[in-house]
Amino acid sequence: MPLIKELRQFKNQSCNEGYLTIYLSTDQTSNDQQRGEWKIRLKNGLKKIEKYIEADNEATIKAYRHVKKKATEAIYAIQTELPKSIVLIASPNGDFFLRKLQIPVENTFYWDNEPKIEQLERLSKEYPTEGILFVQKEHVFMIETSLGEINIERLYNLEIEKEDWKQYDGIAASERMAKRANHRDKYEQRFEANQQRAFKDLANTIQKEADRNKWSTIYLVGEQGLTTEFEKQLLFPTVKIIDKNYKKFSSKEIVGQVLAS
Known part of the structure; x- marks a missing residue:
């Protein structure tokens, strides 16, 4: 509580x-x-x-x-x-x-x-209920905070079809090297398309949580490209982006960093 x-x-x-x-x-x-x-x-x-x-x-x-x-x-x-x-x-x-x-x-x-x-x-009133979303490529970590306390912690994993890379050696490796960049581009395009749809679905879920718990602000933290993309999917009046990677930070440390920003 x-x-x-x-x-x-x-x-x-x-x-x-x-x-x-x-x-x-x-x-x-x-x-x-x-x-x-x-x-x-x-x-x-x-x-x-x-x-x-x-x-x-x-x-x-x-x-x-x-x-x-x-x-x-x-x-x-x-x-x-x-x-x-x-x-x-x-x-x-x-x-x-x-x-x-x-x-x-x-x-x-x-x-x-x-x-x-x-x-x-x-x-x-000075430290109202707010949401912090640490956005990464394949998952989003959500923290709800108020009065500097952690109310809710939740991890959303993005389940996406993974490419199964097979190992090649010698001549076969050099022959396929030229095709590798194009192959990766196609994989990335499919990954990003799936990610965009997933971000949209998750944004709807987050939006409902924010409305239900009366969040005053949503903070998006992480790499700029990912946070910017996630922001596009949100329909929330106050969204702030913090371009920092808190991957090695605990939830408590993330809250402290965000409140001090």
Whole structure:
């Protein structure tokens, strides 16, 4: 389930004892973060809340300290694999939600009767649901992303009749060498004709997916000739082409590269 849908489950929930909501920047590419700045921010943010509720009854303070301890332990447990940021929502009644994010957040800490998801709702507009298509000659890799998260990964393979190359040696090889270029041209023409039809069919499938999931943008990545050809088959208002080969990249890395472009 996409992150924003998960968090909306908290929207109408409340707890008299309180909800702890944390948005914490943990980007390890930042020089400050490499020195453990996030630990200081976490400690100070939680300390500030405790100081603020000192005037409340003992039960509230006890509940907060219990949730604070659980939250701190959970965050420290993932300190060797921290992403750009994290969001945490927890309450004394057992609700606990911790998610790593690949987008920056504003450091904020809340203790209130309701969880605070306004920042994520705002970020969902900045990082809406989008589709990334890594177009290659014989397959297309699709990623649906929102809030920097991967919602869907899907591989479409193009099944096409393959030429069975037979090996020739000696004189037979040299005699057939002259015919080879023409033979390859005919093969390529047939391949490209089939590919064009396949792109059109797949574009229709992608279009339905984009409309159903309300994509705001489709990114086409890969070799320019292939992305340009695929774009011709799409009837979508916002299509952006990125002429880069992400063949050796993971899905997470592809999303990061596209969002940073």
